[in-house]
Amino acid sequence: MEFEPVIGLEVHVQMSTNTKCFCSCKVEFGAEPNTNVCPVCLGMPGSLPVLNKKALEYAIKASLALNCKVNELSVFARKNYFYPDLPKGYQISQYDKPLATDGYIDIKIDGKTERIRIHRLHMEEDAGKTIHKGKYSYVDLNRAGTPLMEIVSEPDIRSGLGARLYLEKLRNIMRYIGVSNADMEKGQLRCDVNISLRPKGSDKLGTKVEIKNINSFRFVQKAIEYEIERQKRILKKGEKIIQETRLFDEKTGKTFSMRSKEEAHDYRYFPDPDLIPVRITKEYIQEIKNSLPELPDEKAERYIKEYKLTEYDADVLVADKERAKYFEEAISIYSKSPKSIANWIINELLGKLNEKNIAISDSPVKPSHIAELVELIDSGDISTKIAKEVFEEVFKTSKSPKEIVEEKGLKQVSDEGEIRKIIEEILDKHPKEVEKYKAGNKKIMGFFVGQVMKATKGKANPKVVNKILNEILG
Amino acid sequence: MELWKKSLKEISELINSKEIKPSEVVEAFIRRTEEVEPKINSYITFLGEKALEDARKKDEELVKKENRGKLFGIPIAIKDNIITKDIKTTCASKILENFIPPYNATVIERLEKEDFILTGKTNLDEFAMGSSTENSAFFTTKNPWDLERVPGGSSGGSAASVSAGLVPVALGSDTGGSIRQPASFCGVVGFKPTYGRVSRYGLVAFASSLDQIGTFSRSVEDTAILMNVISGKDEKDSTSSDREVPDFTNFIGKDIKGIKIGIPKEFFPETLDKEIKEIILNSAKQLEKEGAELVEISLPTSKYSIEAYYIIAPSEASSNLARYDGVRYGYRAEDYKDLEEMYSKTRDRGFGAEVKRRIMLGTYALSSGYYDAYYLKAQKVRALIYLEFMEAFKKVDLILTPTTPDVAFKIGEKTDNPIEMYLSDIFTVSVNMAGLPAISIPAGFKNSLPVGLQLIGKPFDEGTVLQVADRFEKINNYNLKFPNL
Numbered sequence: 001m002e003f004e005p006v007i008g009l010e011v012h013v014q015m016s017t018n019t020k021c022f023c024s025c026k027v028e029f030g031a032e033p034n035t036n037v038c039p040v041c042l043g044m045p046g047s048l049p050v051l052n053k054k055a056l057e058y059a060i061k062a063s064l065a066l067n068c069k070v071n072e073l074s075v076f077a078r079k080n081y082f083y084p085d086l087p088k089g090y091q092i093s094q095y096d097k098p099l100a101t102d103g104y105i106d107i108k109i110d111g112k113t114e115r116i117r118i119h120r121l122h123m124e125e126d127a128g129k130t131i132h133k134g135k136y137s138y139v140d141l142n143r144a145g146t147p148l149m150e151i152v153s154e155p156d157i158r159s160g161l162g163a164r165l166y167l168e169k170l171r172n173i174m175r176y177i178g179v180s181n182a183d184m185e186k187g188q189l190r191c192d193v194n195i196s197l198r199p200k201g202s203d204k205l206g207t208k209v210e211i212k213n214i215n216s217f218r219f220v221q222k223a224i225e226y227e228i229e230r231q232k233r234i235l236k237k238g239e240k241i242i243q244e245t246r247l248f249d250e251k252t253g254k255t256f257s258m259r260s261k262e263e264a265h266d267y268r269y270f271p272d273p274d275l276i277p278v279r280i281t282k283e284y285i286q287e288i289k290n291s292l293p294e295l296p297d298e299k300a301e302r303y304i305k306e307y308k309l310t311e312y313d314a315d316v317l318v319a320d321k322e323r324a325k326y327f328e329e330a331i332s333i334y335s336k337s338p339k340s341i342a343n344w345i346i347n348e349l350l351g352k353l354n355e356k357n358i359a360i361s362d363s364p365v366k367p368s369h370i371a372e373l374v375e376l377i378d379s380g381d382i383s384t385k386i387a388k389e390v391f392e393e394v395f396k397t398s399k400s401p402k403e404i405v406e407e408k409g410l411k412q413v414s415d416e417g418e419i420r421k422i423i424e425e426i427l428d429k430h431p432k433e434v435e436k437y438k439a440g441n442k443k444i445m446g447f448f449v450g451q452v453m454k455a456t457k458g459k460a461n462p463k464v465v466n467k468i469l470n471e472i473l474g
Numbered sequence: 475m476e477l478w479k480k481s482l483k484e485i486s487e488l489i490n491s492k493e494i495k496p497s498e499v500v501e502a503f504i505r506r507t508e509e510v511e512p513k514i515n516s517y518i519t520f521l522g523e524k525a526l527e528d529a530r531k532k533d534e535e536l537v538k539k540e541n542r543g544k545l546f547g548i549p550i551a552i553k554d555n556i557i558t559k560d561i562k563t564t565c566a567s568k569i570l571e572n573f574i575p576p577y578n579a580t581v582i583e584r585l586e587k588e589d590f591i592l593t594g595k596t597n598l599d600e601f602a603m604g605s606s607t608e609n610s611a612f613f614t615t616k617n618p619w620d621l622e623r624v625p626g627g628s629s630g631g632s633a634a635s636v637s638a639g640l641v642p643v644a645l646g647s648d649t650g651g652s653i654r655q656p657a658s659f660c661g662v663v664g665f666k667p668t669y670g671r672v673s674r675y676g677l678v679a680f681a682s683s684l685d686q687i688g689t690f691s692r693s694v695e696d697t698a699i700l701m702n703v704i705s706g707k708d709e710k711d712s713t714s715s716d717r718e719v720p721d722f723t724n725f726i727g728k729d730i731k732g733i734k735i736g737i738p739k740e741f742f743p744e745t746l747d748k749e750i751k752e753i754i755l756n757s758a759k760q761l762e763k764e765g766a767e768l769v770e771i772s773l774p775t776s777k778y779s780i781e782a783y784y785i786i787a788p789s790e791a792s793s794n795l796a797r798y799d800g801v802r803y804g805y806r807a808e809d810y811k812d813l814e815e816m817y818s819k820t821r822d823r824g825f826g827a828e829v830k831r832r833i834m835l836g837t838y839a840l841s842s843g844y845y846d847a848y849y850l851k852a853q854k855v856r857a858l859i860y861l862e863f864m865e866a867f868k869k870v871d872l873i874l875t876p877t878t879p880d881v882a883f884k885i886g887e888k889t890d891n892p893i894e895m896y897l898s899d900i901f902t903v904s905v906n907m908a909g910l911p912a913i914s915i916p917a918g919f920k921n922s923l924p925v926g927l928q929l930i931g932k933p934f935d936e937g938t939v940l941q942v943a944d945r946f947e948k949i950n951n952y953n954l955k956f957p958n959l
């Protein structure tokens with residue numbers, strides 16, 4: 001029997017507001033423990049939460065960017081449980097009336113677009129951190145009250161790769177709209193996976209397993225791939241999947257059962273009486289919609305239409321906000337050859353940056369450099385071959401291509417008289433080859449071109465060289 | 475007349491005309507406190523020395539300072555579930571016995587801005603859960619009119635302190651009657667404003683959707699003066715209202731001609747004590763003589779208010795009190811082997827029986843499988859109660875009822891029977907469920923014990939409540955009577 005994996009993701013995204021969700025304490029990564037705290041986020045008696053308007057705005061932005069329906073009425077609810085890093089003994093979250101529902105993200109697998117639906121997006125506050133050291137446990141509440149969005153997908157994902165692409169796209173969108181850096185290493189994006197298998201063609205769901213605390217996109221993919229195989233093995237033996245929470249071991253690449261005595265929690269959700277229901281007007285939603293920047297999918301579509309880029313190139317460029325920004329900056333400087341600029345970025349720059357582990361925003365080759373380089377090629381001032389040399393030099397020195405061409409005398413020779421003189425000299429030196437050519441060995445043309453290039457250190461304009469050679473040799 | 479018998483307004487006038495100094499005022503009240511406090515035990519924390527120090531500073535300011543606050547030099551007692559910076563705030567609970575908060579409640583900030591003098595923190599039922607102060611973890615406050623009886627609760631300490639003349643006014647909190655019932659038992663004016671009128675920031679939450687800070691005084695006018703200070707939108711409390719706050723003193727000394735007063739028949743059942751009924755209905759007749767119009771109305775759903783209240787309030791309490799876990803502040807058990815045990819021992823020893831009873835009730839009501847049948851159903855009842863009141867307010871401006879079914883009961887009389895204790899709030903609870911403003915004012919005596927009259931107003935129409943209450947007070951002058959201590 002063939003099995004089909006059914007995967008849903010629960011993602012927590014930390015919003016990049018300056019202050020916390022329900023008080024005015026700073027949100028800061030790596031501050032001294034318990035320095036960004038106040039009576040509200042410490043859960044002191046009598047303190048009350050007040051919703052951070054920026055957090056609400058960010059969450060609405062994210063909802064719209066994820067094609068969700070923003071509910072005009074949503075309600076904060078208390079999720080009750082005891083834990084030392086949960087100061088109030090409950091987390092302020094949303095339950096039966098979330099901020100937004102029914103969205104989607106389109107991902108591309110093997111050139112095919114797949115739509116992953118989003119079930120809901122809601123706002124909640126983060127808990128603090130408990131640090132266990134020897135005999136003691138320590139609580140740091142700097143993070144307590146940081147605004148989060150919980151984004152729950154429908155079980156539409158079918159593979160580890162799909163999950164990874166979904167997460168990458170999600171992160172990309174969050175960065176485009178500037179509501180989160182969504183950096184998994186910094187805990188700004190956290191992902192829990194729900195996964196089950198079912199016979200292919202069936203529409204019934206199998207017993208699901210939850211995988212928690214995975215800390216990179218790569219590991220999400222790996223954990224899912226491992227889990228699919230594990231569940232397959234069990235089902236093929238005719239055994240049953242146990243509903244449980246599992247963790248992923250990065251070293252072995254395997255998932256393992258959490259085996260904690262954590263029972264099924266009853267969180268006793270109820271509307272938080274300290275916060276009034278959130279009412280959002282249609283006008284406000286529209287206002288935020290209008291303020292949204294161009295999103296990756298729209299951008300890619302425009303690149304294809306406007307700049308005649310291939311779908312692949314467009315996708316590569318928009319897959320990172322900074323990359324797209326780089327591209328657009330370059331074409332704003334030199335607008336005649338967007339396709340060549342795209343090629344230079346994708347084929348030369350990205351590889352090189354990757355190799356040296358440099359972010360595109362820190363690239364030694366600036367967008368203006370790429371623009372200049374392509375302009376130099378287009379105007380016939382340098383050949384593509386020379387351009388590659390120049391590019392290497394720009395990468396090393398951050399000098400402008402023009403400067404380098406000037407300094408090194410790399411400017412292409414396009415002057416017909418000059419080239420004709422050189423060609424004539426070469427033909428004189430190689431009478432035998434001229435004979436062969438005339439006898440019909442047209443392949444020998446390459447030899448002459450090579451000789452001219454050698455003589456000019458590659459600076460002769462190949463078009464002009466070909467033209468004159470053809471003229472002389474007939 | 476002795477200084478301690480004077481009203482806030484009178485004292486204020488004496489200070490501002492520089493006939494007396496704030497320190498003289500405070501000294502007078504300290505003397506009175508030293509004399510009678512041992513008999514009634516109204517304070518958990520008495521701050522006599524600090525108050526005197528504060529008053530002496532104000533003596534100097536009286537000479538130098540031009541813009542003095544509206545409460546300049548006025549001694550005020552605060553219920554010990556309202557947060558006071560650097561001053562122990564215990565909620566009459568062992569779990570907060572030594573809790574010294576590093577911040578102030580908004581009402582305290584507002585009182586400070588008007589130059590009040592804090593005399594101390596008054597006793598209450600633990601976390602404001604109770605109707606007699608017998609649930610205080612520390613001691614029971616005595617009713618100044620009869621030391622064998624309870625002062626009512628939960629704000630029993632504040633009510634007793636005003637009644638006994640330890641302070642002219644005090645703050646309390648009212649979740650189901652916790653200001654009005656003790657005001658009634660102690661023969662003082664107790665006022666619960668509309669939900670949202672006064673910031674709850676710094677009021678230690680019992681049931682957030684019902685809790686409201688209010689006042690105790692010996693005259694309606696003093697209530698108006700105090701309300702002017704503590705009312706109004708607070709950015710720190712999302713549930714506080716941005717409705718404009720009128721000058722409440724403008725409602726003092728007005729006639730009440732043409733005001734329609736509803737008499738809800740459900741609040742005068744067959745079982746109601748005859749004398750109480752007579753006193754309250756006679757009060758209504760007095761108002762009628764003054765030009766008010768009496769209208770019989772019906773509030774049938776209000777009979778379910780106690781039941782619904784004892785689902786909603788404990789549900790919220792079970793969540794509000796989860797923060798007392800021994801991790802960050804307050805009491806923590808010393809002997810435990812793991813986290814679970816630290817939690818359970820801390821909470822078992824830190825909370826009293828009534829608090830634990832309500833936490834369990836609320837936890838149960840919110841549990842999955844029961845939520846719809848209890849919490850959600852109770853919320854529906856609550857919505858109906860509100861709608862019924864709104865319907866009634868189409869016909870009348872004000873609703874008149876007894877504050878309590880009977881006068882103050884004896885200490886220990888109801889401690890074994892929580893349901894009976896709960897029923898002493900039967901006439902006050904529905905007001906919290908609907909979020910309305912209401913006052914209890916002295917309306918006479920039964921067996922030498924005070925009887926309270928309750929007037930309930932439309933949302934944010936505190937003015938009319940005060941207007942009619944003031945008129946009633948001025949006909950009878952019960953407020954000039956003091957208990958014999």
Ligand SMILES: [Zn+2]
Binds near residue numbers: 037040
């Ligand atoms: Zn804070």
